[in-house]
Amino acid sequence: MWTRALTACLLAMAGLFALPVTPARSAPATQPVTVRIMSVECEHCTDEGLEDAGKGAPDFYAKISIGSQTFTTPRAPDDRTKVFVPEGWTMTQQVSTSLPSVDISVQIWDADVFPDPNGDDLADSTPRPDDATSRFKLDLVDGSLSGDLTSSNQCLLGNGEEDQPPVQVCFDVRPYTFEDGDGDGFTDYAEHRGLDFNGDGSIDLHLEQFADPTRRDLFVEIDWMKDEGPGRADLDAVEGAFDAARVENPITEARGLALHLIPDEELTWAETLRFDGRDAGAYDDFDDLKWGDPAKSCTHGGEDGHFGTPADRASPLCEQILLFKRLHFRYGIFIHGLSPATVTGRDGKQHPNTTSGMAELDDRGGNDFVVSVGRFARNIDVSRYNGIGAVRQATLLHELGHTFGLGHGGRTDDGRPDPVNCKPNYFSVMNYSRQFATAKSLPADQQLDPDRPLDLQPVDVKPETLVESSLSETKDPGVDGAGGRRVIWGGGADSQWFYDPADEPINWLVDSKRESSVNVNVNRIPVFDGCHESPGGETLRSSPDWDRLVYDFTSSRYFSEGSHGPYLPELTAHDLQRQQAADLNVTKTVDRAEAVPGDRLTYTVKVGNRGPSTATAVSLTDTPPGGAAVTRDLPDLPAGRTDEQTFTYEVPCTVTDGGVLTNTATVTGKDASGGAEPAQLLGDDTATAKTTAHVPVLTLTRTATPGAHAGDPVTHTLTYRNTGSAPATDVVVTDTLPREVYYSGALDQGAGPRPAEVVKDGDGRTTLRWKPGTVAPGASATVTYTARTSLLTTGGTVVTTRATLRYGGAGGCAYPDVTVTADSTVTERPPGRDPRAKLVWQLRESDWTPDLLARTQATDQRYDGADGSAPDGALSKAEVRAALLLPLLRGELLATYLNLADRRINAATRIVSAPAALLDLTSVGQAAGYAQSALQDGDLLRQTKATVVLNEINLNLSERY
Known part of the structure; x- marks a missing residue:
């Protein structure tokens, strides 16, 4: 039994050593x-x-x-x-x-x-x-x-x-079993011994190392993200404020409250965390970290929810332990920053969310809160507020105050949180102007309340009520009950606040007279977002805090898990930044949100100063999307003043489609005393204006029939598409056919359209051109045509065709050509081995099929027009009839083509004869090629030799199959 009890105790205490702190208290002996x-x-x-x-x-x-x-x-x-x-x-x-x-x-x-x-x-x-x-x-x-x-x-x-x-x-x-000697909701046994939930004599939850049997005990579990946790000194400082509270226990008459801030676990670091709601993703909001996602806290050693210690969650009695803690323990996490990561500022622009914390607030208090001073401290100079420790302490006490039912103005007489902020007569850290004490090392005019103690409004400090419509400038003291503290108040003007000794009359109108009744909106302090919209004409009451705290949060509307109430704005780093020096800002607009090359963009840049100091040495640098930056010196800008400048830029042809043309303007300056603008205020010193560029982007694809016999049609398909967002102009599609490929519009079996130009190059290549002109964005078109390879092309030959797309666009821009290729392989089937002599072909005119004639035309165009007709790219029977009558070589060559076209022989068919050997010819294709060359050069002797060789082929004398 005792081993188990000791183990449970050690596990429960383990969380306390995750943070480098000293023990909060030792258990009563x-x-x-x-x-x-x-x-x-x-x-x-x-x-x-x-x-x-x-x-x-x-x-x-x-x-x-x-x-x-x-x-x-x-x-x-x-x-x-x-x-x-x-x-x-x-x-x-x-x-x-x-x-x-x-x-x-x-x-x-x-x-x-x-x-x-x-x-x-x-x-x-x-x-x-x-x-x-x-x-x-x-x-x-x-x-x-x-x-x-x-x-x-x-x-x-x-x-x-x-x-x-x-x-x-x-x-x-x-003590009785259920006796509560100090009236704090914990039995005396629990405060001396801890809690035994299953009655086995072993302590399942240790409270005794913290509890004070004579005073009200208040428990808070603290978890933290890496590098964001409070030190023991920070926790001690806040516990000390409760310890020194001038509140007397009505039963024991002991003074003060026993606050126990219990550090437990380090959590995974995140840039931001959501508090005011739940997101779908795991571990990106407060409730995920507290209870798990899905809720899974009692995992007996698991890593889901973090409420309670690891020992609590691993205990077989986890449900009872966590239920007890849920009813009695507040829970807070020290995080880096709050979601959303950016928020819209008063200037309408997005700024980093630097909120210092957030907490539940209800008439009956709350139990959950976060302290988010990591991101907050990254954006301010914390030395101005006595360092990060002091910032953590003040924010922790402030957020805890909300969970005890205090608003930014304390708590009203009828038991509601008072929402009125920045009241000059409210001397509590709940007040924005009192949350942080300014360092005494700062210049006197920058110290708001350097002697501010870490405290809520004490019971014995009872400032008078201030009626804004009837304020006295002669009463001494102007605000009663605060000793040597300062009164911080606003005069209603932008970028302006005042402070005066609390024990002297205050000149609320800041003039040369002292009047018994003046009307001033004294809690409008524009540098604080929570106070810049004060309506004026209010009656500002200030009541003590310590004797009005709500201890039991279980009746709060937000006690149920996942319910934290409406978003309560809190002090941000930007609020503190506004207290300092000149605050320059720049905005930028452009006259075109979208543009094409050749357009001229005009940028309007406005530079302003939110003050409170006059901005001097103001310099504006405009950096266009391309080219050199331009810097202009501007005149001094008093608080509230602006200056406007314009710049231009011409969109070049080199822009990409959908590319964003970003023009950046940056302003620099100093305050009236020559000091540089603080780094924390530089967030709005740069502005951009963006224009989306639109240009055409054409693509081209092409395919060809993968394989076809020599002389048969090969289908070529070219598809071009404008994937850009601007029209393409002067579009030309070119397809270049190698010399062994023949194209004729008369033989074209494709779906078209027909090329606008067909040009035969000097080296035997053929160029086809289509000229669609302008292609709209998103438009596409397909060209389909057929061409034939020569019958003299041997099987296995890979024929490559190359297509090129050329286009331009607005502004006279020309864009790089798009080139694609496609391959088709020449196939062959076994020859029939029965070539016919020229005379036989003359007699078998019925065998002159259109496909036979097309294959012959693709091989040699010399017979087109042989009958005296105009050549038209297709071989007719009349033309064949006339050509077969041609003497010697021409007629014999045509007979050879017909035998090739009818697949009786192939170009690769081997030949063996004495005349062929003399000419070093070994195949039908070589023999036909020799004949073409002989006809070309007009050498009669060569023509005679070629005629003999071809005659042997046509008579099937020299073939070797």
């Missing part, structure tokens, strides 16, 4: 146990029993033993058979809190006034046989009694042993 005898009564003790006949009633006294200590009471009044609440019959013994229980015994004696050789007589006060002593045991963990006595207020009647007459004794044993 002893616990008081009080036994009081309320009455003693004996019915048969007069002149009998304890007393001999004639000696009257007994003279009672008692012996009370608690543990090893025994106390003998004074003797009760003489001669009474019934004694009520005997004077001094009370024993209080301090018992070690390391003991699980203590034995208690009580004996009732009769003092023999007259000499008696047998001494005093013992009465029987227990119903147990063979024993006259009342014996019982007090469980020091839960306060239960066992043995003769089973309740804290009970009477025992002895059974009467020999010479020991029975007496009835009534007891009062304290």
Whole structure:
């Protein structure tokens, strides 16, 4: 049992060592146990029993033993058979809190006034046989009694042993099981021993190392993100404020409150965390960290929710422990920053969210809060406010104040949080102007309240009520009850606040006169977002805070998990930044949100100064999307003044489609004393204006029939598309065919459109051109045509065609060509091995199919127009008929083509003959090529030799299959 209890204690304490702190308190070493005898009564003790006949009633006294200590009471009044609440019959013994229980015994004696050789007589006060002593045991963990006595207020009647007459004794044993000696909601046993939820005698939740049995105990669990946690000194400072609070416990009369800020666990660091709601993602909001996502706190060692210590969550009694803590413990996390990451400022622009904290606030208080001074401190010089420790302490006390039901103006008489902020007569850290004490090292005119203590408004500080419509400038003091503190107030003007001694009359109009009644909106301090919209004409009451705190948060509207109430604006780094020097800002606009190359963009830049100091040495630098920056010196800008400048930029052809043209303007300057603008205020010193560029972007794809026999049509498909957002102009699509590929509009079987130009180059290549002109954004078109390879192309030859897309756009821009290629492989089938002689072809005109003639035309265009007709790119029967009549080589060559076209022979068909060998010709294709060359150069001898070779081929004499 004790091993388990020790283990649970060590696990519970483990969280305390995650943060480098000293222990908050040590557990009480002893616990008081009080036994009081309320009455003693004996019915048969007069002149009998304890007393001999004639000696009257007994003279009672008692012996009370608690543990090893025994106390003998004074003797009760003489001669009474019934004694009520005997004077001094009370024993209080301090018992070690390391003991699980203590034995208690009580004996009732009769003092023999007259000499008696047998001494005093013992009465029987227990119903147990063979024993006259009342014996019982007090469980020091839960306060239960066992043995003769089973309740804290009970009477025992002895059974009467020999010479020991029975007496009835009534007891009062304290503390009671549920006694709460200081009225704070925790039993005395819990405050001395901790809590045993399952009654096994082991402590399941230790409170005793923190609790103060004489004062109201307030528990707060603190978790933190890496590098954001408070030091022990920070926690001690806030606990010290509660400890010194001038509040008296109505039961014990002890002064102060026992606040216990218990550091527990380090959490995963995040730039921002949401408090005022729940997001879908895991661990990106407060409730995810507190309870897990999905809620899964009692994971017995898991890593989901972080409320309670790891030992609590790993305990088999986790549900009971966390339920108890949920009812009694507030929970806070020290984080880096709050979501959303950016917020809209008064200037309408987005700024980093530098809120210092957030907490639940209700008439009945709250239980959850965050301190978010990491991002806050990154944006200010914390040395101005006595360092990061002081900032953490003030914010922690401020957010805790909200959970105790305090608004930014404290708490009203009718029990509601007072929302009126920046009241000059409210001297509490809940007030924006009092949350942080300015460092005494700052210049005097920058010190708002350097002597501000870390405190809520004390009970004994009772400033007078201020009626803004009737303020006195002659009353001394102007604001009562604050001693040498300063009164911080606003005069209603932008970038302006004032401070005066609290014990002197205040010149609210800041003029040369002193009047008995003036009207000033004194809590409008524009540098604070929570005070810049004060309506004026208010009655500003200031009440103490400490005696108005709401301790029990369980009746709050926001007690249920995941409910934190409406967003409560808190002090930000930007609020503090506005207190300093000149505050330059720049805004920038452009006349075109969208543009194409050649457009001229005009930028308007406005430079302003939010003050409070005049900005000097003002310099504006404008950096265009391309080219050199331009810097201009501007005149001095008093607070509230602006200056306007214009710049231009021409959109170049080099912009990309959808590209953002960003023009940046940056202003620099100094305050009236020559000091540079603080780094914390530079966030709005740069502005940008953006224009989206639109240009055409054309793509081109092409495909070709993967494979086709020589002379058969190959389908070519070209698709062009404008994926850009501007029209493309002067669009030209060009496809270049190699010399072995023939194109003719007459033979084109494609879907079109037909090329606008067909140009045969000097090296035998053919260029096809389409000229669609302008292609709108998103528009596309497809060109499909067919071309044929020469019958002299051997199987396996890869034919590559190359297409090029050329286009331009607005502003006379020309864009890089887009080039794509496609491959088609020439295939062949086994030849029929039965070539025909020219005469046979002349006689078999029925075999002259259109496809046969198209294959022949693709191989040699010399026969187009052989009948005297105009060449049209297609070979007709009349033209073949006339060509076959041509003498010698021309007719023989045509017969060879017809044999190739009819697949009777292939270009690669091997030939062997003496004439072929003399010409070093080994294939049909070589022989046909030799014949073409001979016809080209007009050499009759070569033509004769070629005729012989081709005649052998057509007669099937030289082929070797």
